[in-house]
Amino acid sequence: MKMTIPQRIARGLVYALLLIVFCGPFWGIVATAFTKNTVQPGQLVLWPSNPTFDHFIYAWTEVKIWIYLFNSLFVVAIATVLQTLVSALAAYALARKKFRGAAIVSLAIISTMMLPDEVIAIPLYLILHAELPLLHTSIYNTYAAMILPVVGWAFSVFLLTEFMKAIPRDLEDAARVDGANELQIFWRVVLPLVRPALGTATIFGFLMIWDQYLLPLIAVDDRNLYTIPVVLRSLRVDEVLQQNIFIAVTVIATVPCIVVYLLLQKQFNRGLMSGAVKG
């Protein structure tokens, strides 16, 4: 369709407006983080004058942001892998096996999809504090307390179950005739066939776990275990911390999500769309 010149200009203006509104603030924090001169609170610059890495170096060595970055990355890496694995195992049973109780199990798991995690925060806090049998200690104030509660995620189980249902029985039967056992069928036949869905489950899991705020807030109170989202709030109220350094910290906290999103964009969009089509 050919557009007239005024139409082209109008389109261009709309694009520019959208980019300014949705990306402008991110550009602002990046430019400010690289600016040598101290900015006033609330101020952002459009272009770094006297560009410098100093604020990042200070954030890294003095604020020790690497501790919190490590905590976040450690929790998100372990939890995402466990979440996807546990979901895939469960999905295999729900999608490929007929057994008594299957309906009840899938209903129980799917019912937690409607459950906002926030409403179980208080009982969860008490359960994290509870002493485990035999171990005589609780998982409170450990990485496990931030990891284990997010391992069970109904969305991921549901998504993988739907995809595993679509695999033809013949492939599984052929493998079985060749003498493959259940684990081999799961690992060598079914998982490779649902690889795109695994990608989708992984990126949604990553973002969901990275974004956890209330859970680390109630799961640990040792500052050395804080994740990036939790530590931001305590750094903000730190009066001595220069504004540019705080902004540099914010930039560091933004990078992992954006990198993961750009790398796994295709899988991400597929996930959103499968949600839209199913309604």
Add this chain to the structure above:
Amino acid sequence: MWFHSKRLRWTIPWLFLAPALIVFTWFKFVPIIRGLVMSFYKVRFSGSDQWVGLANFERAFSDSALHAATLNTLIYVVSTTIAGGVLSFAVAMALEGQARHIRIIRTAIFIPAVTSIAVLAEIWRILFYPGATGVVNQMLGVFAIAPQGFMSDPDQALFIVILLQIWKNVPYNMVIFIAGLASINRELYDAASVDGASALRKLWHVTIPGLVPAFSVVIMLSLIRGFRVFTEVYTTTGGGPADATEVIMTNIFKTGFERFDYGYAAAVSFLLFAFTVCLTIVHVTVKNRIDRT
């Protein structure tokens, strides 16, 4: 091997399910049940808890702070759902298509949707800094508008937090709408053109009916996110100033973790949960009715 024996075959699905069942039971089902039980007790730190029957629930119905928080939550939900829905639809219409530059813009404006809320909150606090140096206040200054208080002004704070939620939701919902637009049959547009339909009529009679599933997803997501909203509020204003942005979840958090009134906090949580379930049931029923017609 054992899994080849007929007698033990039934264990196979349960072995695959075991890890999931353990984490779901430990961190979902047990907390749900424990929360429900707690809501009938006054939880004490020394000595045993005291059974209070429905007293916690009765208290919820006469708690004026909770009512104020509920009203704020309703304002939050309604405005993020309506404004967020309309804006994301408009953005999707503007950014529909497969051209390379449009795809790049779509990717770029998606950044707020994948950034963690805690980071977005800090960006919002910088943009809407109440002093004259704040980014938005400087922009308003160009139009000779005096610096505003934004999140430090009880009259504006809720609105600014709502804007944050819309900012994050619009790109996300946009992708859902784009997927919906792509699924509309092209022939319907061609047929409408042959019939001489105007662009506006095509929008009304072809595009919008074709987007009903997408609207349904967007509205539901927005309602659920809105009623359970916690992090967006807690990290920007903490519920202040003067409780102006207090929502149900921040109210529960403070009741539980600042006043240690676990029983009452659990009761209010349970009411919120029950309400979310009802909302989902209503949504599914309405959706099925629309699908049938």
